[in-house]
Amino acid sequence: MRLSKYFLVTTKETPADAEVVSHQLMLRAGLVRKLGAGLYTWLPLGLRVLRKVEAVVREEMNRAGALEVLFPPQVPAELWQESGRYEKYGPELLRFKDRHQRDFILGPTHEEVVTDMARRDIRSYKQLPVNFYQIQTKFRDEIRPRFGVMRGREFLMKDAYSFHTDEADLVREYRNMRETYRRIFTRIGIDFRIVKADSGAIGGDRSEEFHVLANSGEDLLAVSDTSDYAANIEAADTSPQGSRPAASAQLEKVATPTQKTCEDVAALLGIPLQSTIKLIVAKGRDGGLVALAVRGDHSLNAVKAEKHPKIAAPFTLASDAEIRAAFGCEPGFLGPVGAKLTVIADHAAAVLADFVCGANEAGFHLRGVNWVRDAAEPESADLRSVVAGDPSPDGQGKLSLVRGIEVGHIFQLGRKYSDAMHLSVLDEAGKELVPEMGCYGIGVSRIVAAVIEQRNDAGGILWPDAIAPFRVIICPIGLDKSAPVKEAVEKLYADLGAAGIDVLLDDRGQRPGSMFADADLIGIPHRIVIGDKGLANAQFEYKRRGAAEAQMIPATVEAVLEKLAA
RNA sequence: CGGGGUGUAGCUCAGCUUGGUAGAGCAUCUGCUUUGGGAGCAGAGGGUCGCAGGUUCGAAUCCUGUCACCCCGACCA
Numbered sequence: 001m002r003l004s005k006y007f008l009v010t011t012k013e014t015p016a017d018a019e020v021v022s023h024q025l026m027l028r029a030g031l032v033r034k035l036g037a038g039l040y041t042w043l044p045l046g047l048r049v050l051r052k053v054e055a056v057v058r059e060e061m062n063r064a065g066a067l068e069v070l071f072p073p074q075v076p077a078e079l080w081q082e083s084g085r086y087e088k089y090g091p092e093l094l095r096f097k098d099r100h101q102r103d104f105i106l107g108p109t110h111e112e113v114v115t116d117m118a119r120r121d122i123r124s125y126k127q128l129p130v131n132f133y134q135i136q137t138k139f140r141d142e143i144r145p146r147f148g149v150m151r152g153r154e155f156l157m158k159d160a161y162s163f164h165t166d167e168a169d170l171v172r173e174y175r176n177m178r179e180t181y182r183r184i185f186t187r188i189g190i191d192f193r194i195v196k197a198d199s200g201a202i203g204g205d206r207s208e209e210f211h212v213l214a215n216s217g218e219d220l221l222a223v224s225d226t227s228d229y230a231a232n233i234e235a236a237d238t239s240p241q242g243s244r245p246a247a248s249a250q251l252e253k254v255a256t257p258t259q260k261t262c263e264d265v266a267a268l269l270g271i272p273l274q275s276t277i278k279l280i281v282a283k284g285r286d287g288g289l290v291a292l293a294v295r296g297d298h299s300l301n302a303v304k305a306e307k308h309p310k311i312a313a314p315f316t317l318a319s320d321a322e323i324r325a326a327f328g329c330e331p332g333f334l335g336p337v338g339a340k341l342t343v344i345a346d347h348a349a350a351v352l353a354d355f356v357c358g359a360n361e362a363g364f365h366l367r368g369v370n371w372v373r374d375a376a377e378p379e380s381a382d383l384r385s386v387v388a389g390d391p392s393p394d395g396q397g398k399l400s401l402v403r404g405i406e407v408g409h410i411f412q413l414g415r416k417y418s419d420a421m422h423l424s425v426l427d428e429a430g431k432e433l434v435p436e437m438g439c440y441g442i443g444v445s446r447i448v449a450a451v452i453e454q455r456n457d458a459g460g461i462l463w464p465d466a467i468a469p470f471r472v473i474i475c476p477i478g479l480d481k482s483a484p485v486k487e488a489v490e491k492l493y494a495d496l497g498a499a500g501i502d503v504l505l506d507d508r509g510q511r512p513g514s515m516f517a518d519a520d521l522i523g524i525p526h527r528i529v530i531g532d533k534g535l536a537n538a539q540f541e542y543k544r545r546g547a548a549e550a551q552m553i554p555a556t557v558e559a560v561l562e563k564l565a566a
Numbered sequence: 567c568g569g570g571g572u573g574u575a576g577c578u579c580a581g582c583u584u585g586g587u588a589g590a591g592c593a594u595c596u597g598c599u600u601u602g603g604g605a606g607c608a609g610a611g612g613g614u615c616g617c618a619g620g621u622u623c624g625a626a627u628c629c630u631g632u633c634a635c636c637c638c639g640a641c642c643a
Binding site for chain 1: 567572576578592601605636
């Protein structure tokens with residue numbers, strides 16, 4: 001491609017509304033343009049990158065035996081009502097009515113659609129296993145789109161769905177996809193980490209996420225410092241630690257007129273936050289309320305809580321009025337002593353002795369509180385999020401918290417959708433069999449941002465070869481003045497093109513400084529500079545993006561190809 | 567949805583407090599010079615100051631409303 005015929009729109013200045021570096025560079029390098037909040041146009045240069053990511057994903061999915069299909073993005077609401085997700089998925093589901101007032105959604109994911117297809121066309125166990133995938137724009141009515149294409153209202157996703165006669169075969173395909181994802185992200189050239197995950201709104205039993213580690217990531221991950229254990233904080237387990245010491249302090253009521261939070265109470269009493277307990281009141285699965293006790297320095301983890309058999313899912317807090325009715329006291333001074341509700345304590349809160357908690361009386365807390373003696377022995381459960389320093393659940397090392405960008409997610413769905421939507425096939429004995437399902441997603445457009453987030457410097461983007469919009473850029477010095485330069489440039493451009501290399505020729509007649517700045521900004525991995533000086537010695541100058549120094553190489557296409565292969 | 571902030575040229579911003587005929591840099595276009603890390607000189611084009619009302623002789627500026635965008639938060643009592 002000749003730059004004079006291309007559409008390259010780069011800027012020196014950083015757009016004011018871009019917060020993270022990938023968003024800034026995508027705008028500066030002319031990869032995307034914003035249409036509205038969370039909506040982006042992919043310009044020619046950006047689209048080349050997106051298509052290259054897509055190509056890697058497609059090749060590896062095909063190689064793994066998956067079959068590409070294309071579902072409509074518009075889905076009749078009935079399908080989602082059938083699975084129960086029309087109500088359950090919440091306001092993120094983008095809904096609309098057509099001219100006949102029929103309800104539709106724009107698909108944020110396609111489990112219902114693929115299951116519907118499967119129940120029509122899969123009739124025999126002989127057709128299994130099978131794995132269908134598509135690469136398509138997904139729609140989500142995000143609460144707050146941000147960070148450019150990282151969290152948009154629509155984004156390009158590869159979603160795959162597999163069907164199996166039994167769980168063992170599902171596990172086999174899950175591992176196959178896990179390895180395929182490894183290959184995809186390795187080929188693309190990003191550092192990633194596989195982490196244990198919660199399966200969230202998609203549902204299912206086992207799932208793992210693929211994360212790109214980056215400080216701007218929206219997810220918190222817990223990783224062990226000595227083993228390869230890694231989990232999303234939503235799914236990182238805590239286990240009971242130690243045993244409860246004997247009670248040694250007397251129960252005592254203390255005035256805390258304005259201190260409603262554990263932090264304030266601990267500061268007032270001059271005690272560590274770790275010896276306070278807060279009580280959180282939530283809806284119970286039986287329709288009543290339950291009280292959850294968590295140590296003052298810990299945070300309740302709603303994802304864990306709603307999996308507890310006595311706690312309602314989705315996790316819902318009690319209202320202030322409900323709390324008053326149950327405790328006879330306003331929130332801020334609640335405690336387990338004398339509480340009439342079932343109390344479930346986090347493991348760490350359950351082993352505390354001589355702790356501080358609310359007195360169930362406005363303006364007062366209790367100190368020297370002990371389970372059993374002062375409050376009924378609570379059920380102990382894993383209710384909190386891990387914190388840095390917690391022991392790793394695999395028993396090896398301590399956890400630290402890092403940030404990650406989720407670029408892939410694989411699930412063993414089990415029969416969640418096949419049951420709900422009555423998908424069944426005949427087995428060898430002619431009996432009905434409900435297939436096991438798996439699903440596997442990759443955020444294709446998000447990968448583009450995540451790669452930039454991980455690979456950039458002061459000059460701009462550093463694309464890995466596999467997804468660079470162009471692999472080589474030729475920068476001629478004095479193109480209009482020097483016949484030898486023009487001849488050498490045209491020959492190399494033609495030769496590289498003939499060799500199947502994506503090559504960009506900067507024939508705009510710019511000064512070297514601005515050519516180099518643009519080449520760096522848009523992140524082309526290899527740069528060839530051709531000028532009279534070098535040609536006098538039959539040499540081109542070669543520089544790898546990100547390298548400190550340029551080097552001279554023989555002025556031949558072979559020498560250039562050798563550099564590209566290195 | 568709650569809180570905070572911003573809307574003035576394609577981009578980054580000044581002007582607003584104290585109302586008086588719209589500004590800078592970058593970008594763009596033309597010409598000349600220049601050609602190894604975002605060149606210099608000369609000239610040119612480009613804005614109903616987000617939108618709608620109001621106050622005023624007069625509004626980018628003051629008032630009211632509205633829309634858009636950005637940031638933080640949105641279960642931790």
